[in-house]
Amino acid sequence: MIEVEVKLPVSEPDMVKAEILKMGFKEAAFIQERDTYFDNAGGGIRANDEALRVRETKDYLTGKIRAQMNFKGRKLDDQTMTRQELETGVENGEVCRKILQAAGFIPASPEVVKERVMLQKDNVTACLDSVHGLGEFLELEILVPGEAEKDAALGQIEAILNRLGYQISDTVRTSYLSMLQGKRRKSCGRYAGSVKGIYRGGCE
Numbered sequence: 588m589i590e591v592e593v594k595l596p597v598s599e600p601d602m603v604k605a606e607i608l609k610m611g612f613k614e615a616a617f618i619q620e621r622d623t624y625f626d627n628a629g630g631g632i633r634a635n636d637e638a639l640r641v642r643e644t645k646d647y648l649t650g651k652i653r654a655q656m657n658f659k660g661r662k663l664d665d666q667t668m669t670r671q672e673l674e675t676g677v678e679n680g681e682v683c684r685k686i687l688q689a690a691g692f693i694p695a696s697p698e699v700v701k702e703r704v705m706l707q708k709d710n711v712t713a714c715l716d717s718v719h720g721l722g723e724f725l726e727l728e729i730l731v732p733g734e735a736e737k738d739a740a741l742g743q744i745e746a747i748l749n750r751l752g753y754q755i756s757d758t759v760r761t762s763y764l765s766m767l768q769g770k771r772r773k774s775c776g777r778y779a780g781s782v783k784g785i786y787r788g789g790c791e
Contacts, residue, residue, distance in 0.1 A: 590659070591740040592668040592728040593748065593758040600715050600723045604704065606751055607713050612706040619645045622699040623684055624764050625692040633695075636661045638762065641687070643680040654680030666755050667744075668762075669737060672730075697771070699763045711743060718763050720770065725751075 597603050608614075624640045626632045632639050638659040645652045653676065660671035677683045688694065701718040714726040727747055729740040745755055761769075 588672055588674075589663070589731050589734060589737055590668075590670060590672040590728060591731060591737055591744065592670075592726060593744055593755065594668055594760075595725045595727075595748070595753060595758045597715075597723050597725050600717070600725070603725055603751060604706070604715055607706055607747075610708065610747065610750065612708040612711075612713055614704065615707045615712075616703075616705040617647045618703050618705065619647065620699075620701055620703055621645075622764070624695040624699070625687050626695060628691055628693060638764075639687075639692070641677070641680050641683050652680075654678070654683060656683055662760065663734065663737065666760075667741065667758065668760055669741070695764060695768075697764075697767055699767065701763070710740075711747065713747075716763075718766075721763060721766055724763075 621643045622640050623642075624633075624638060626639070638657070640657050640659075641654065642657060643652060643654045655674055655676045658673045663669045663671075684694065697720075699718065701716045703717075704715040706713040706715075710729050712726075712728045714728070716724045716726060718724060727744045729743060731737060731740050748754065748757070
């Protein structure tokens with residue numbers, strides 16, 4: 588499957604949600620997602636602009652927790668987050684993380700934790716994300732079987748963005764993990780050396 592996706596920082600998520608509901612979207616879920624990303628010892632997965640993760644999802648309405656493993660390939664264009672996605676459910680997220688570490692994969696820090704409101708209309712999923720340590724974002728996503736359907740799906744997403752008053756150029760192509768790591772590096776650079784050794788252990 589190809590995941591056609593854009594990610595947009597938003598300052599007023601409640602207003603964005605209201606506009607999306609006016610378009611005919613229906614609220615489908617309110618969940619928390621906890622993502623642990625992994626790389627091989629040489630750092631080749633992230634160096635190739637790919638992603639390997641274990642995700643645990645808690646449904647706030649039912650209390651149920653489920654887990655899955657994902658692999659995302661390289662981005663397929665220079666404007667969006669569109670990429671191949673492979674996904675499968677796993678019985679136990681903690682055991683899955685331990686298996687990957689036992690096989691030599693290294694967990695990235697920090698974990699990415701967010702509260703997500705999911706809304707659905709036909710084949711389009713809209714996610715309003717409150718990401719711990721980052722803020723508020725809107726993701727729009729369509730899954731298509733192959734690259735032949737990618738451009739049509741992107742056109743649908745672009746039309747929704749335009750109705751919200753945004754353009755594709757307003758979106759970002761950086762993962763939440765990379766944003767969090769970049770924020771941490773800036774913080775470490777600002778304070779490193781002010782009190783010798785205190786911040787070095789948490790900095791890359």
